Amino acid sequence: MSLRSQEQGSARVIQAVPWKVRAWRELEAGRERIQAMLAPLPEAELMRQHSPLMSPLVWDVAHVANYEEQWLLRALGAPAFTDPAFDAIYDAFRHPRNTRSTLPLLEPEAAWAYATRVRAAVAAHLETLPEDSADPLLHGGFVFGMVAQHAQQHAETLAATLQLMTHVEYHPVEALRPQPGAVPQHEVFIPGGxxxxxxxxxxxxxxxxxxxxxxxxxxxxxxxxxxTGDFLVFVESGGYEDPRWWDPKGFAWIQAENIRHPLFWIPQGHHVWLRRRFGTVEPLPKDEPVQHxxxxxxxxxxxxxxxxxxxxxxxxxxxxxxxxxxxxxxxxxxxxxxxxxxxxxxxxxxxxxxxxxxxxxxxxxxxxxxxxxxxxxxxxxxxxxxxxxxxxxxxxxxxxxxxxxxxxxxxxxxxxxxxxxxxxxxxxxxxxxxxxxxxxxxxx
The missing domain is CATH 3.90.1580.10 (paralog of FGE (formylglycine-generating enzyme))
Structure with missing residues (x-):
């Protein structure tokens, strides 16, 4: 449900209150982003556990909706429309990520339908909320900001899952990248005080x-x-083999895990390196900030x-x-x-x-x-x-x-x-x- 679809019924109320305008815009932005990220994937991949470090993608969809129901409806006085026992399935603290694929998860169509029902109820309830309230959840729209940020944090988590995914290729549609001239690294003096x-x-x-x-x-x-180019010098100069540079716990960890370079780097020999970025293997870009x-x-x-x-x-x-x-x-x-x-x-x-x-x-x-x-x-x-x-x-x-x-x-x-x-x-x-x-x- 988009803001446009709500305009006739709620525009006057929402637009009269700045925090409501912002809240609705950010809630919709998070929903639309998650939908766009997951739309290219078949249902089987949404249900699959792609890494023990991450949840099945569909778990995040229903978890975000359940979090929204709990905080923007029940916590603000609206009636629940799901069995409270349903909360346990999508409780991030009750179930570690590597066990969530064993839960009776909603399948993708049902998860999206649940999210749609929650959002419609939130739109209706938002109209009834006062502009000012002594309730700290509503001060400045705090709880709406919390839920909007939570959704976007899960969108970032989904991106990390998509990067770890190897069972099926994922080729996102991306905006053009800037191509600035080379800029030298230098140090900036920050005064004390x-x-x-x-x-x-x-x-x-x-x-x-x-x-x-x-x-x-x-x-x-x-x-x-x-x-990445800076870090490559460290890698190729034997930085991962020299315990002088490492916290002792860190050196023990890289030795135990046989880690010799950042995650997703692919050595090719003769100082040639590639990296895997989502579904693409490409030359290592030396002018980007190193990541992973x-x-x-x-x-x-x-x-x-x-x-x-x-x-x-x-x-x-x-x-x-x-x-x-x-x-x-x-x-x-x-x-x-x-x-x-x-x-x-x-x-x-x-x-x-x-x-x-x-x-x-x-x-x-x-x-x-x-x-x-x-x-x-x-x-x-x-x-x-x-x-x-x-x-x-x-x-x-x-x-x-x-x-x-x-x-x-x-x-x-x-x-x-x-x-x-x-x-x-x-x-x-x-x-x-x-x-x-x-x-x-x-x-x-």
Missing amino acids: PVRLGSDDPWAYDNERPRHVVELAPFLLDAHPVT VSWYEADAYARWAGKRLPTEAEWEKAAQGSDGVSRAHPWGGAAPTDAHANLGGTRWGPSPVGSHPSSRSADGVWGLLGDVWEWTASDFQPYAGFRAFPYREYSEVFFGDTSKVLRGGAWASAPVAVRNSFRNWDFPIRRQIFAGFRCARDVK
């Missing part, structure tokens, strides 16, 4: 709150992410280069700028466009570094948002004063020293879920995600 971290935006997640100030020493940060590297690989490269990974506070200061101005994005408050960043999944891979000159931060750092998630040195921990909302399982249960923070979003991330303060996290061995990095260095 205070930086205000976090966000009070109505759609920010609990782990981005509360806003707070920290003091940082001055540091140097790479102007661009580390490229784990935290351990990023950390090892940084040590080899005589540098280190930035902390997440340093990363956010670089994104905010050192002039004290509060910015939602490195370039300011304007929403991301194609001039600013490679986001939204239209290109199906990173763009060459330097493709988005409008991305530059106030201090001159490029490409902090989009292209690849950037690993940081920081463990995923709560900010002082953190309060779980609206449920512990979004952030709180993941806090600790087992996950590392990623910042900035990737080419597969949606603009609605990308901002200076957004915090992603994953295990340091994860490589199927669209992750890269840039390096930092202390000022001596």
Whole structure:
């Protein structure tokens, strides 16, 4: 169901309330993106478990719809129209990804029908909701932002599943990639001093709150992410064989798994490398940010280069700028466009570094948002004063020293879920995600 199909019945109510307009637009964008991504695949491939790391694709379709039903209908006072026992099948915390293919999943046609029924009910219920409410779920449309971002996060997860898929070829239709001139890597000096971290935006997640100030020493940060060509030098110089560069746990892991290069790279001998990108095998593009590297690989490269990974506070200061101005994005408050960043999944891979000159931060750092998630040195921990909302399982249960923070979003991330303060996290061995990095260095 599109916004256009709802105009006659709900346009006056929705258009009168800015957060409702935004909420509906973002909900529809997420639905349309997932439908377009999965439309080329036959039903058998939607039901198949393509990797133990990922769910069957159809599980995500119904899970997103079930999450929408729970939070935009039941949590806001609308009656349920599915058996609550149905929730258990699509509970991400009850069933690990590698077991979900054994569940009694809705088949694709039924999953899409369920999603359509939920969306129609949400459209009707949205009209009845007040513009202002004391309910924290409705303040600024928070819960609608949470659900819209959740859908787009699953679209990114689906993209990772499609990349892992080998049973059937998948050739996405992609937008043309920019072809900028070569841009040299260099370091940008970031002055020390205070930086205000976090966000009070109505759609920010609990782990981005509360806003707070920290003091940082001055540091140097790479102007661009580390490229595939940069990383290739590390690979071909024996970086994966030399324990000097590796966290001991990371070196034990790559030895046990016989890892000698980033995921999806294909060595051909005589310094010739290919990569598999979805259904295409192509020459390794040396001017793109390297992706599909784990935290351990990023950390090892940084040590080899005589540098280190930035902390997440340093990363956010670089994104905010050192002039004290509060910015939602490195370039300011304007929403991301194609001039600013490679986001939204239209290109199906990173763009060459330097493709988005409008991305530059106030201090001159490029490409902090989009292209690849950037690993940081920081463990995923709560900010002082953190309060779980609206449920512990979004952030709180993941806090600790087992996950590392990623910042900035990737080419597969949606603009609605990308901002200076957004915090992603994953295990340091994860490589199927669209992750890269840039390096930092202390000022001596």
